[in-house]
Amino acid sequence: MRFPSPSLSQYAINTLVVVLTLAVLQYTGWLSGDPTGLDPAFLVVVAVTFPAFSYLIALVGANVRSNAE
Numbered sequence: 001m002r003f004p005s006p007s008l009s010q011y012a013i014n015t016l017v018v019v020l021t022l023a024v025l026q027y028t029g030w031l032s033g034d035p036t037g038l039d040p041a042f043l044v045v046v047a048v049t050f051p052a053f054s055y056l057i058a059l060v061g062a063n064v065r066s067n068a069e
Helices: 008-028 040-068
Strands: none
């Protein structure tokens, strides 16, 4: 089993972009149709789970590529 060597700064930048994008979409009401403000609990959950799932996807991708070689 191969483990990817992620750049932690890249994960941080990607997480920040995703959370800020979702915050803007929530604030403008594009996600639900009514701009009721921000949901901080949702944004915290996304900020915590996004890097974990991104790493899992990179892990699967590294192992699929290594088995094909």
